[in-house]
Amino acid sequence: MGAKMTDDLSSRLTALLAEFPRPLREIPLADFPELTGYTRVDVHDGLQGQGGLFLASDMAKRLTLSAGMKVLDLACGRGSTSVFLARKYGVHVYAVDEAPADTLLDRATAAGVAELITSVRADCRHLPFAKEEFDAVFCMNSLFYFGTDDLYPPYVLEFLKPGGDLVAGSPCYREELTADTPEEFLLEFPACLAVHSPGWWKTHFEKSQRAVVLHSELHPRGVEFWEDRVRFLLDAQKIGEMSEGRRQMLHDMVRMLGQDHDGFVSHFVLHLRKNKPSSEGSAAPERAAAPG
Numbered sequence: 402m403g404a405k406m407t408d409d410l411s412s413r414l415t416a417l418l419a420e421f422p423r424p425l426r427e428i429p430l431a432d433f434p435e436l437t438g439y440t441r442v443d444v445h446d447g448l449q450g451q452g453g454l455f456l457a458s459d460m461a462k463r464l465t466l467s468a469g470m471k472v473l474d475l476a477c478g479r480g481s482t483s484v485f486l487a488r489k490y491g492v493h494v495y496a497v498d499e500a501p502a503d504t505l506l507d508r509a510t511a512a513g514v515a516e517l518i519t520s521v522r523a524d525c526r527h528l529p530f531a532k533e534e535f536d537a538v539f540c541m542n543s544l545f546y547f548g549t550d551d552l553y554p555p556y557v558l559e560f561l562k563p564g565g566d567l568v569a570g571s572p573c574y575r576e577e578l579t580a581d582t583p584e585e586f587l588l589e590f591p592a593c594l595a596v597h598s599p600g601w602w603k604t605h606f607e608k609s610q611r612a613v614v615l616h617s618e619l620h621p622r623g624v625e626f627w628e629d630r631v632r633f634l635l636d637a638q639k640i641g642e643m644s645e646g647r648r649q650m651l652h653d654m655v656r657m658l659g660q661d662h663d664g665f666v667s668h669f670v671l672h673l674r675k676n677k678p679s680s681e682g683s684a685a686p687e688r689a690a691a692p693g
C-alpha cells in the first residue's frame with residue numbers, strides 16, 4: 402500500500418514535470434559576482450526555502466554591514482545565512498531559531514567563523530536580548546511564521562539600534578489571497594494564509610511609526626527562485642530515492658508553478674530603517690510586550 406502510494410506520487414510528479422508549460426529556469430552563479438567561490442550546492446545547502454544565498458546576498462547588500470557589527474538572524478533555521486553573513490562581512494551573528502541548530506557549529510567551524518556565531522534557541526516572539534542591542538536584523542524565509550501580529554513590528558524594532566536596518570525576504574503573493582485563489586497556490590496550508598504581498602508588509606511595518614520603509618517590492622527573480630530550487634532538488638537526487646515528504650513538497654511546488662502564468666507566487670524583499678528619536682521625542686517603554 403505504502404509503496405503503491407509512493408509510486409503514484411513519483412509518477413504524478415514525473416507527469417507534472419513532463420507537462421510543465423516552460424523550461425524550469427536555473428539561476429546562473431555568474432549573475433551573482435558576490436558569490437564568487439561558492440558552488441551551487443553552497444547556495445542551497447542547509448537553506449529551507451527558495452532563493453538560497455542568491456536571495457540572502459541581495460538582502461545583505463541592503464544592510465551597510467562592517468566587521469564587528471552585531472546582527473540578529475531571526476529564525477535562521479540551520480544557520481546557513483548566519484554563516485554567510487559572518488564569512489562575507491565579519492559581523493557577529495546571533496542565530497536564533499526555536500528549533501535546535503544541530504549542524505550550525507560544525508558548519509561555522511568549517512567556514513572559519515565559529516567565533517562570530519552565537520546560536521540562540523528561542524521563540525522570535527520572546528527574544529532574550531536587550532533593547533537596541535543590534536546594528537541590523539536579517540530574516541529570510543521566516544517572517545510570515547511569527548511576524549504578522551500587529552504588535553510584532555514595534556516588538557522586533559525594540560531590539561534594533563536607532564538608525565539600524567531590518568531586511569526580510571521570503572516567498573510572497575503578488576497580491577493578497579482571496580476566497581477565489583486556486584487551491585494549488587495554498588502551499589503549506591495553513592501557514593500560507595500568513596504569506597502576504599509586498600504592499601501588506603509595507604503597511605504592516607509603516608503603521609508602527611517606528612521605522613521608514615525604504616523598499617518593499619517583489620524581487621525581480623522572485624519566480625525564478627522557485628524554479629531554481631526545484632531544479633536544484635531534482636539535480637541533487639533521483640525522484641525515486643527522495644523521501645516521501647520531499648517528493649510531496651516538489652509535487653506541490655511544481656503543480657503550483659505550472660498553474661501560475663503571471664507571477665502571482667513570487668518572493669519579496671522588505672528593507673526598513675528604524676527611526677532615530679527626535680530630540681523632544683516621547684520616551685519608549687522599557688520593554689516591548691511580547692506579541693502572541
Ligand SMILES: C[S@@+](CC[C@H](N)C(=O)[O-])C[C@H]1O[C@@H](n2cnc3c(N)ncnc32)[C@H](O)[C@@H]1O
Nearest residue numbers: 448449476477478499500524525541542546547
Ligand atoms: C522555512 S524555515 C527558514 C529558515 C532559514 N531562515 C532559511 O532561510 O533557511 C523557517 C524557520 O522558522 C523557524 N520558526 C518558525 N516560527 C518560529 C518562532 N516563532 N520562533 C523561532 N523560530 C521560528 C522554524 O523553526 C524554521 O527554522
